[in-house]
Amino acid sequence: MDLIRIKNVKKVYKNGVTAVNDVSLNIKKGEFVFIIGETGCGKSSLIKMLYREEKPTSGQILLGGIDVGKLRNRKVYKIRRKLGVVFQDFKLLPKLTVYENVAFALEIFGLPKDEIHKKVIKVLDLVGLKAKLNQYPTNLSGGEQQRVAIARAIVNGPKLLICDEPTGNLDPKTSMEIMNVLEAINKLGTTIIMVTHDIQIVNELKKRVILLKSGIIAKEYAEGEYKDEGI
Amino acid sequence: MKVFRILLRDIRDSFRNVFRNFSLSVASISCITITLVVVAVSLILSVNVNKFTKLVQDDVTIVVFLDKELSLEDCKKIETKIKNLGNIESVKLKDKEKIRQEFMESKTYASIMKDWDTREENPLQDAIHVKVKDINEIKKTADTIEKIEGVDVAKYGEGMVEQLVSIFDIIKKASYIAVIALIIVTAFLISNTIKITIFSRQREIGIMRLVGSSNINIKIPFILEGLLLGILGSIIPIIIITYGYVFLYDNFNGKLFSDIIKLQKPNPFMFQGAALLLLIGMVVGMVGSLRAVKKYLKV
Numbered sequence: 421m422d423l424i425r426i427k428n429v430k431k432v433y434k435n436g437v438t439a440v441n442d443v444s445l446n447i448k449k450g451e452f453v454f455i456i457g458e459t460g461c462g463k464s465s466l467i468k469m470l471y472r473e474e475k476p477t478s479g480q481i482l483l484g485g486i487d488v489g490k491l492r493n494r495k496v497y498k499i500r501r502k503l504g505v506v507f508q509d510f511k512l513l514p515k516l517t518v519y520e521n522v523a524f525a526l527e528i529f530g531l532p533k534d535e536i537h538k539k540v541i542k543v544l545d546l547v548g549l550k551a552k553l554n555q556y557p558t559n560l561s562g563g564e565q566q567r568v569a570i571a572r573a574i575v576n577g578p579k580l581l582i583c584d585e586p587t588g589n590l591d592p593k594t595s596m597e598i599m600n601v602l603e604a605i606n607k608l609g610t611t612i613i614m615v616t617h618d619i620q621i622v623n624e625l626k627k628r629v630i631l632l633k634s635g636i637i638a639k640e641y642a643e644g645e646y647k648d649e650g651i
Numbered sequence: 652m653k654v655f656r657i658l659l660r661d662i663r664d665s666f667r668n669v670f671r672n673f674s675l676s677v678a679s680i681s682c683i684t685i686t687l688v689v690v691a692v693s694l695i696l697s698v699n700v701n702k703f704t705k706l707v708q709d710d711v712t713i714v715v716f717l718d719k720e721l722s723l724e725d726c727k728k729i730e731t732k733i734k735n736l737g738n739i740e741s742v743k744l745k746d747k748e749k750i751r752q753e754f755m756e757s758k759t760y761a762s763i764m765k766d767w768d769t770r771e772e773n774p775l776q777d778a779i780h781v782k783v784k785d786i787n788e789i790k791k792t793a794d795t796i797e798k799i800e801g802v803d804v805a806k807y808g809e810g811m812v813e814q815l816v817s818i819f820d821i822i823k824k825a826s827y828i829a830v831i832a833l834i835i836v837t838a839f840l841i842s843n844t845i846k847i848t849i850f851s852r853q854r855e856i857g858i859m860r861l862v863g864s865s866n867i868n869i870k871i872p873f874i875l876e877g878l879l880l881g882i883l884g885s886i887i888p889i890i891i892i893t894y895g896y897v898f899l900y901d902n903f904n905g906k907l908f909s910d911i912i913k914l915q916k917p918n919p920f921m922f923q924g925a926a927l928l929l930l931i932g933m934v935v936g937m938v939g940s941l942r943a944v945k946k947y948l949k950v
Contacts, residue, residue: 471861493948494866501863511858515671525862527660530653572862 504573683884842939881936
């Protein structure tokens, strides 16, 4: 069953640049999909439209049956609550502890304190940071900060996790640790879409790969099909 | 229950954020304090200028001189007639004998009056002292009084009173304009300071949006924070308008320079002023935050 249906999506920015041009794509529930391509090929624009940071100029993006492009600004939160997003720069709040950064994403739902506590501890355990819950992000390594960001993104049990170059700032060893965490999350049933430049990771994980070039899908590879062809 | 929990969390967060962003909070609070102190001082000045002008206005009297041949009975009838006219605050009849007596007893006029023989006919006229409710209507009232039979003339210091009234009117309006203008400037300054505070927290707002906070969920903690900054910033101005003003009033024995300039009594003025300052602080704090946060909620 498809979780995401992208139909003939086009994104033209105000300055006239066409970032995404007539892209159609379906992603099933529980899939792990890599989106790769050169800088400026439209990868980030495509996933920004998925979490409605950008609106498609034309075409349709259905996420769990909801037409994301037609959502009004004040209703955007509805879609954001169904997905998690992880960025290259972590986007953590430096004045909050690890625990508070993760709990932050649950407090907006008005959950009771003990329920928030249980969920935060569970997810910090999953990403291997249970021992550092009272630390501030500035005291953590890049990999640890990214794991906090992942924990925050999945703490409310989203169906979809969008990762925009999550290993872009990390060394190869730490990157693989992050990928292990993401694989574990995927095995629990969460669909993952990950934008990356890191071909080594794509090669090792052998997941479905979508190669974008100049805003269009240049090639699609099914699971295990992709062999190091560069980007 | 859920809404209550969210509100409680928002209140907790607004308190925490004031301390977490301490230097920016101090900047906002200082800005609110300084501007509200200026508002407080101008409020004190404005209220006292108005009090003084009112005292002077209240002192303006129409003196109605009555025809000499009238009996005391006739004078009282005219007094009643005047009392029943509109715009009359008080009426007081002074018969000529009483006036002569007062003149003879007064240091200023005694030397003139001593040459008069009390057995001779009293050269003075009976008079009625009239105070009006609306000083702007004094000319009209004096003209109406003059038309009453038995009234010789009604004097109130024509020309000078009108001039005084127009000067006081200008002072009153200018003080109101000054206070209102200051409040607007205060609102603008405070709201811009808070805007800068929130500008530095764009990232936080972005993350709140990202994890699924609705616009209202994002706005409420910032509005509460603005409210808190407004309350904290109005503490010193409130102290100035309450304790400071009472100190000033007591030290000057309630008057400035002479008995003519009486100061406004602290009670209830200081409480009203304090409430106004608190209200300005709270409203401006909230509106400033809301304005700033709204800017970052547009996609």
